[in-house]
Amino acid sequence: MSTTEKTQQLKSPIAPEWLTLPTEPNELNPVIWAEGVSRSEAGEITIAGLPVSELAQRFGTPAYIISEDHFRSRARAFRDAFNEAFAPLCGGVDVYYAGKSFLCTEVARWVAEEGLRLDTCSGGELALAARAGIDGVKLGLHGNNKSDNEINRALDMGIGRIVVDSLQELERVAEIARGRGLTAPILLRLTPGVHAETHEFIATAHEDQKFGLSMASVNGNPSAAEQAVDAALAHPSLELLGLHCHIGSQIFSPDGFALAAEKLLGFIASIRDRHGVSLKELDLGGGYGIAYTEVDHPQEPKHLAKAMAAVVGEACQRLGIDVPRISIEPGRAIVGSSTFTLYKVGTLKTIHVEHGTDVFERRYVSVDGGMSDNPRPVLYGADYSAALASRSSEAPLALSRVVGRHCESGDIVVKDTYLPSDVEPGDLLAVPATGAYCWVLGSNYNYTPRPPVVAVSRGEARLIVRGETEEDLFLRDVSC
Missing domain, CATH: 2.40.37.10 (Lyase, Ornithine Decarboxylase; Chain A, domain 1)
Structure with missing residues (x-):
């Protein structure tokens, strides 16, 4: 033409x-x-x-x-950008590749070889991680309805963290770990009420959906998040490492992540004040967007990392708390x-x-x-x-x-x-x-x-x- x-x-x-x-x-x-x-x-x-x-x-x-070259390049870009931005604050970050976005044995090996950790959400994904030879301490287990078999498998593998999604699940994990004479390392998944600009089905931090423990207090009663902290600290069979949130997927602006980080850091400060406990970890999830069409303009990892580090550093200084070890889960943004x-x-x-x-x-x-x-x-x-x-x-x-x-x-x-x-x-x-x-x-x-x-x-x-x-x-x- x-x-x-x-x-x-x-x-x-x-x-x-x-x-x-x-x-x-x-x-x-x-x-x-x-x-x-x-x-x-x-x-x-x-x-x-x-x-x-x-x-x-x-x-x-x-x-x-x-x-493969592109996948590895994107993995390194997130690893290096976030490590550089957060090194002065907390020594670096842990990047968890979200296996739910795409996972097979070979890709799991790429993840490990590039120095990333792996986030799983089923027994099958745990089995694949084992097949790929990934050390259990570098795995996380998500899910809103983990089975007893999945929890037991995670403990068998020496998993680095189980992300607890409800009060009932917290008690289940505590009971299984206690029965085996083990201590289960956990994060609590919270819903901070941040409304991400994305499709309704992939926005995951608002109140009316299946994931997480609400931070909202109803009629002056302790929130589900507060109850979960109290219960976790009371169980000798649980080690409460920190908190987790995930505000959605296919998000282009860092503003929602920043707001969620501020809310969770404020909650960490309240835990210190109420219990005298300083939580060590904070997972800010992922959901960073990619370009599918001409109208999509994704942020580069360096921009996201710098914006997040600035918010986390300022909030921790204002709250008078140590900066927890930060982790992120950029699955789609690596493989998409x-x-x-x-x-x-x-x-x-x-x-x-x-x-x-x-x-x-x-x-x-x-x-x-x-x-x-x-x-x-x-x-x-x-x-x-x-x-x-x-x-x-x-x-x-x-x-x-x-x-x-x-x-x-x-x-x-x-x-x-x-x-x-x-x-x-x-x-x-x-x-x-x-x-x-x-x-x-x-x-x-x-x-x-x-x-x-x-x-x-x-x-x-x-x-x-x-x-x-x-x-x-x-x-x-x-x-x-």
């Missing part, structure tokens, strides 16, 4: 306001795509020099393509942008949409994956980007909706994007920023085998999770 044609093409009136008509549609936004992803001179998307056509031929489609999903185009159709008194076109581009490999659009209305991957194109752009192959009208991969109008069956499409909460939330809906995970580093690609076969789908079927 010539420069004149680009300037003459107008944005579709049925496109969302935030979606701009790209002037250079073959360019890849470096904020959205992983390091090392680019277009070759021939126009094909490559990662670490490997063309997507080669990856599709070797591993099939759909496939998750993860840049490291990965893209590679699809093959199947059928295409053009739909005519009434808008006011006019009718406009929207092109539906069907691919060989869908909600079974990325359920976030149907769960959260999440927006993604997409690019023609197997070649470049100068064709005029068409407002497009990338949809999956499943028997659901809500099976949408990318709700709104501009793609070249000459996209055709057999072309490869790439959807970036699918590293977090895609593979781990995947399913076998319509008896669809789940895709492989392919790690790419320094020009080499290897399977780290093989794709399922149809035979795998029947392994648990007792009628086979």
